[in-house]
Amino acid sequence: MRIALIYPAFGVVSVVNQPNIKAVADNYGIYPNISLAYVAGALQKAGHELIFLDGMASGYSLNDMAERVIKFRPDIMMFTVTTYLFHETARVIGYFREKWPAKVIVGGQHVTLFPKETLLKKVIDIGIVGEAEKSIIEVLGKIEKKKSLKTVKGICYRENKKIVLTEPREKIKDLDSIPFPARNLLPMSKYYSFISKYRNYTILMSSRGCTFQCTFCEQRSGDIRYRSAKNVADEMEECYYRYKVREIDVFDPLFTINKKRVIEICMEIQKRKIRIAWSCRSRVDTIDEEMLIEMKKAGCYRIYFGIESGDEQILRNIKKFTKKQQIRKAIYLTKKHRILAFGYFMFGNPGETRQSIRNTINLAKSLPLDYAQFNRLSTLPGTTMYEELKSEMGYDYWREYVKDRGVEHPLPRLRCGMSDKELNRWIKKAYMEFYFRPSFVLRTLSRVQSLPELERYVKAGISMIKN
Known part of the structure; x- marks a missing residue:
């Protein structure tokens, strides 16, 4: 079959219930839609003819x-759907349906959370519930043979004007069996993150799921599935030689959760002499010096740490359960081995006060971080925090929002009385205090390796001052 995978440009559409202030959202970078690229990889292997836009x-x-x-x-x-941009995406799908009368299939975590509500939009024919790589092949096989979809697990579809939700599909156990993302269809030279240093740049997923229970995070799954070290290195090698990739961002929710596996991957990269810069995400309590030594030797040059708060009561409130001593140790060890350290922080957590925000800003400034990102807490569907908020409100805001854009309004925050406007002021204050220290500006400029990188920093700085 002939399949168009479409990833339209939305830009910064709305700030309601989103975590970033405008200056950050405007300068975030251009990332490949890796989930849609994984679907494309599976479709290519099955022999379908594709275009990726x-x-x-x-x-x-x-x-x-x-x-x-x-x-x-x-x-x-085919389209990816998110809850934030559901109505914008539906509008875009309608535009394409007017231009060309093909069936529309959508996927993404949003569809898994709200399958029937998604199909209320008549422009959508089929939704993939859960992981898509196997479901989509079965769906297309049924469509080609003009057979019923009722035996395909993990989908929702419309039949005789009724929305049908089939039985759940089990998670894919052998992640090595999934074809690599179809990067041959992507404009590889165009991607970058705000702080990436090398082109070509791409994203890689080496695992799925997370066993930690942070209340704000939609990635927690209670389980985690890994790709083998060989399979991960195979993809890195393909990226390097076939697609001229020189920087990879490992987008696992928590790459460092399994020390033995991390070291195995690093050893495999070293054995093959893959000269590629890469970064990953970590908690401060899942990393140690032995791991950092091997990661550095294998090309890791930046680690994104989910620090979240500089107040230990807040960290307990969101079930992060890390200590400031652990935060300091992890960042100092990272810097000791000449790896760049990035800290994520959130304002508006349960129990947040102006003093706890000040504690967070002070902690960020006291650490030898190379980068920091400050966000408003956004209560996402699928999180335990949202389940608690939903119980408190007495209704499911996100479900109602998907059904009707007219109900959109800023969500309240659990045990936090600060408005988005006040939190935005604190976020801007945090950015200004952190990034505009003279010593930090000089240190940042000394690390700049290209004119485009410098231009991104200058543009972001001007945007921060203006907005």
Whole structure:
């Protein structure tokens, strides 16, 4: 079958219930849609004919993309759907449906959370519930043979004007069996993050799931599944030689959760002499010096730490349960081995006060961090924090929002009386205090390796001052 995978450019659409202030959202970077690329990889392996349109990376307007769709004449159009941008995405899908009458299939965590509500939009024909790589192949097989979809696990669809939700599909146990993302369809030279230093740049997932129970995080799954060290290194090697990638961002929720596996991956990279810069995400309590030594030797040059708060009561409130001593130790060890350290922080947590925010800013400034990001807490669907808030409110805001954009309003925060406006002021204050220290500015400029990198920093700084 002929399938168009479409990833339109939205830009910064709305700030309601989103975590970033505008200056951050505007300068975040251009990332590949790796989940859609994984689906494309599975479709390629199955022999389907594909086109992948990335509006943000390629700079295509909706009209540009529609012209390419019409020329390609697909049987199926596929989109990723998120809860934040559900109504914007539905509008865009409707635009493409007007231009070309193909069936529409959507996927993403949003569909897993709100399958039937998603299908209320008549422009959507089928939703993939859960992981898509196997479901989509079965769905297309049924469509090709004009057979019923009722035996396909993990989907929702419309039949005789009724929305049908099939039985759940089990998670894929052998992640090594999943084809690599179809990067041959992507404009690889266009991707970057705000702080990436090398091109080409891409994202890699070496595991799925997280066993920690942070109340604010939608990634917690109670289990974790790993790819083998060999399989991860195989993909890195393909990225390096086939796609000229020189920087990889390992997007696992928690890459450092299994020390033995991390060291195995690092040893495999070293054995193959893959000269690629990479970064990853970590908690401060899942990393040690032995791991850092091997990561550095294997090319790791930046670690993103979920620090969240500088107040230990707040950390207990969100079930992070880390200590400031652990935070300091992890960051200092990281810097000792000449790896850049990035700290994520959130304001608006349960029990948050102006003093706890001040404690967080002071902690961030006291650490030898190379980067810091400050966000408003956003109560995401699928988190235990949202379940508690839902119980407190007496209704499911996100479910109602998916059904009707008209109910959109700023969500209250658990045990935190500060408004978005006040939190935004604190966030801007945190950024200004952290990044505009003269010593920090000089240190940052000394590390700049290219003119585009310098331009990104200057643009972000001006945006922060203006907004």
